[in-house]
Amino acid sequence: MLTKYNSSAIIFHLVQGLMIVFLLVTGTFVLSEIPNTIEKFGSFKIHMILGLIVLVLTIIRIINIGKHPKLEPLKVSSFREKLIKFNHIAIYVVLTLVGLSGILLSKGSGIGEMIFFGMDGEIYNSFKDYNMGIAHGILTKVLLFLIAMHIVGVFSYRLKTKENILSRMWFTKK
Numbered sequence: 001m002l003t004k005y006n007s008s009a010i011i012f013h014l015v016q017g018l019m020i021v022f023l024l025v026t027g028t029f030v031l032s033e034i035p036n037t038i039e040k041f042g043s044f045k046i047h048m049i050l051g052l053i054v055l056v057l058t059i060i061r062i063i064n065i066g067k068h069p070k071l072e073p074l075k076v077s078s079f080r081e082k083l084i085k086f087n088h089i090a091i092y093v094v095l096t097l098v099g100l101s102g103i104l105l106s107k108g109s110g111i112g113e114m115i116f117f118g119m120d121g122e123i124y125n126s127f128k129d130y131n132m133g134i135a136h137g138i139l140t141k142v143l144l145f146l147i148a149m150h151i152v153g154v155f156s157y158r159l160k161t162k163e164n165i166l167s168r169m170w171f172t173k174k
């Protein structure tokens, strides 16, 4: 049975992880803090392009999961095994919903057409004026919680078993 992920899964995990952290941090502490003026368009554009790439990568990853043989199971209780499964599925589901709500928010507010196609329109005051904007914000907090749960799980497994579980998702020799 396989003891570590293959290179393509490792690259996907690394690239997506970095992009998601960037989007969560800059979305929360930069984007939603700047007033909505034309000067914000550049930051909006970067956020939307990266968000779309993350969404596409997530969909590709979901399609690919079923195609690869399963890894050797971890030495955990059946409860923890269920929790790990829940965490992994929830991350993919919530990530897809974050991406889709972002698209619907930029479509509903017209900001997408203004930024990408140069259309005229009124720039919205706050993304919280739109249900999709509120949904996008809440979903990003849920995603943050799931990612924190994911990281705590990895380190608590390492503390408990003294096994470097991170090596399953890194470019180390078998």
Ligand code: HEM
Residues within 6 Å of the ligand: 020, 023, 024, 025, 026, 027, 028, 031, 032, 033, 036, 047, 048, 049, 050, 051, 052, 054, 055, 095, 098, 099, 100, 101, 102, 103, 105, 106, 111, 126, 127, 136, 137, 138, 140
């Ligand atoms: C899939 C990964 C994505 C992540 C992790 C993410 C993360 C975030 C975060 C953390 C915020 C701030 C929310 C708040 O402060 O409550 C935000 C706002 C926003 N996001 Fe995303 N986003 C993603 C994808 C997208 C996509 C695909 C689009 C559109 C194509 C988009 C459009 C927006 C817009 C328009 C805002 C509002 C910004 C503002 O008005 O201040 N996002 N996003």
